[in-house]
Structure formats: C-alpha cells, structure tokens
Amino acid sequence: MAICDPGGSEIFRHACTGLSGIVAAKMAYTSTQKIRFDDVDGAGIVYYPQFFHLCHKAFEDFFDDIAIVSYPRLIKEMRRGFPAVAIKSEFVAPLTYGDTAIVTVAVDKVGTSSVRFYYRIHREHDSQLCFEAHITTVFMDLDSRKSEPLPDEIRTLLEGML
Numbered sequence: 001m002a003i004c005d006p007g008g009s010e011i012f013r014h015a016c017t018g019l020s021g022i023v024a025a026k027m028a029y030t031s032t033q034k035i036r037f038d039d040v041d042g043a044g045i046v047y048y049p050q051f052f053h054l055c056h057k058a059f060e061d062f063f064d065d066i067a068i069v070s071y072p073r074l075i076k077e078m079r080r081g082f083p084a085v086a087i088k089s090e091f092v093a094p095l096t097y098g099d100t101a102i103v104t105v106a107v108d109k110v111g112t113s114s115v116r117f118y119y120r121i122h123r124e125h126d127s128q129l130c131f132e133a134h135i136t137t138v139f140m141d142l143d144s145r146k147s148e149p150l151p152d153e154i155r156t157l158l159e160g161m162l
Contacts, residue, residue: 027106027107029061029066031107033058033101034101036097039053040096051121054131058104058105060072062105068153080139080140082140085114087136088133090133093129094130095121095131099125100129101130102122104120104146105117105119106119107162108134108162110150113139114140115138116134116135117137118134
C-alpha cells in the first residue's frame with residue numbers, strides 16, 4: 001500500500017478517464033486487497049456493497065500511510081470523520097474469491113469541507129477494470145454531527161493530490 005507506479009517510483013501522475021469521461025492527471029494512492037470468502041455472494045462474485053467496503057478500506061489505508069494523522073486516531077481521539085454524502089459508481093467486471101484487487105484512490109475535488117474521491121478497482125492478474133466510483137465526503141465533527149472546514153494540514157495533503 002503506497003503511492004507508487006508500476007515502474008517503482010514513489011509518486012506518480014497518471015492519466016485516468018473517470019465516470020464523466022474527462023481525462024485528467026492525478027496523484028493517486030494504491031491499496032492491494034485480497035478478495036476473501038466473506039466478500040463474495042452465492043454466485044461466487046464480490047457482493048456489490050463490498051466494492052464500497054474495498055474503497056473505504058483503501059481510504060483508511062491512505063490516511064494511515066500518507067496523512068499526518070491515522071484514521072482511527074482522527075475518529076477516536078479527534079472525533080472527526082469523513083462520512084459519504086454522495087456516490088456515483090459503475091460496476092464493470094466481477095471480482096471472485098481469491099482475486100487480488102488493486103484499489104486506486106485519487107482526489108477529484110476539494111471544497112471548503114467536502115472532498116470528492118475517485119476510486120478505481122482492477123483485478124491484479126489481468127488488470128481488468130472492475131469498478132469505479134466518485135464518493136463525496138464531508139469533514140465532520142462526530143459529536144455535533146456538523147460539517148467543518150477542512151484543517152489546513154489535511155487540505156494541503158488533499159490539494160496536493162489534485
């Protein structure tokens with residue numbers, strides 16, 4: 001789990017075509033996740049809500065590896081979080097039990113308190129795109145349940161991913 005390219009450099013910019021069909025250069029974070037038995041349904045393919053779970057696991061990995069604060073610390077100690085408020089997704093190809101999913105997270109837009117993340121999930125063995133989504137989150141005080149402006153440190157990190 002790191003920001004890296006297939007050639008092994010630590011940071012890369014890649015061209016990606018999103019759900020809107022627009023091509024843009026983005027910094028991206030990649031998380032590798034194995035598809036386990038509890039991820040699949042009776043048909044032997046990843047049950048559709050699990051794709052969102054894979055995205056969220058990559059989001060947490062991103063915070064743990066790259067941000068100034070881990071996501072558990074942000075939630076438990078600082079009582080702040082990024083709940084999803086909007087999702088646009090497309091299911092392209094199935095993942096099955098035993099596959100390895102490569103989940104790429106990019107920042108698509110940064111607002112005052114909102115962040116739109118762009119996720120792409122590929123099968124490792126054949127690089128097939130399986131899923132993509134734009135997930136908009138809002139930075140929130142978990143006790144008051146009200147949005148707050150992004151802290152400068154987090155804003156700087158996220159804007160650096162644009």
